[in-house]
Amino acid sequence: MKTNQIYINRLNQLLSTYQVHYQNLRSLHWNIQGQSFFELHLKYEELYNRIQIVIDELAERILTLEGTPLSTFKDYLKHSILDENELIIDGKMGINYILSAQKELLIVEKEILKLSAEIEDEGTNSFLSDLIREKEKTNWMFSAWLANQTEKVF
Ligand SMILES: [Fe+2]
Numbered sequence: 001m002k003t004n005q006i007y008i009n010r011l012n013q014l015l016s017t018y019q020v021h022y023q024n025l026r027s028l029h030w031n032i033q034g035q036s037f038f039e040l041h042l043k044y045e046e047l048y049n050r051i052q053i054v055i056d057e058l059a060e061r062i063l064t065l066e067g068t069p070l071s072t073f074k075d076y077l078k079h080s081i082l083d084e085n086e087l088i089i090d091g092k093m094g095i096n097y098i099l100s101a102q103k104e105l106l107i108v109e110k111e112i113l114k115l116s117a118e119i120e121d122e123g124t125n126s127f128l129s130d131l132i133r134e135k136e137k138t139n140w141m142f143s144a145w146l147a148n149q150t151e152k153v154f
Contacts, residue, residue, distance in 0.1 A: 008067030010112050015058050016079035022051045024085045028094045036091040095142050102135045
């Protein structure tokens with residue numbers, strides 16, 4: 001299925017953002033310290049493992065649409081809407097990063113979802129719907145985790 005270059009560029013922007021997010025999650029996984037070490041070390045791993053699959057599906061979707069997926073770090077950093085994180089060792093800061101990163105990703109995904117509906121690209125549309133639903137659910141979970149952390153302080 002052939003689409004236009006603007007559409008492919010938006011998908012590449014999403015791919016680039018996921019690649020930066022993936023590395024940010026690996027950094028969180030490696031550097032976590034404190035009380036929630038075991039809990040978050042595993043949670044971060046679960047997230048980046050899932051994202052690794054998403055990245056591959058997204059790149060192959062771009063190829064299916066006869067586009068070319070970006071594949072260099074130089075391009076990823078240029079096109080990602082997320083920045084590389086500085087070192088984060090604190091659990092609450094890590095979860096806050098994930099919540100804000102997922103909100104940014106959701107904005108891009110909802111924009112592409114709309115575009116995909118307009119051009120009747122149902123394959124991309126359903127893929128993005130899954131990503132959106134998944135992130136909305138984990139945002140709820142991470143918010144609940146954060147609220148619980150705040151309660152523990154008092
Ligand atoms: Fe590990």
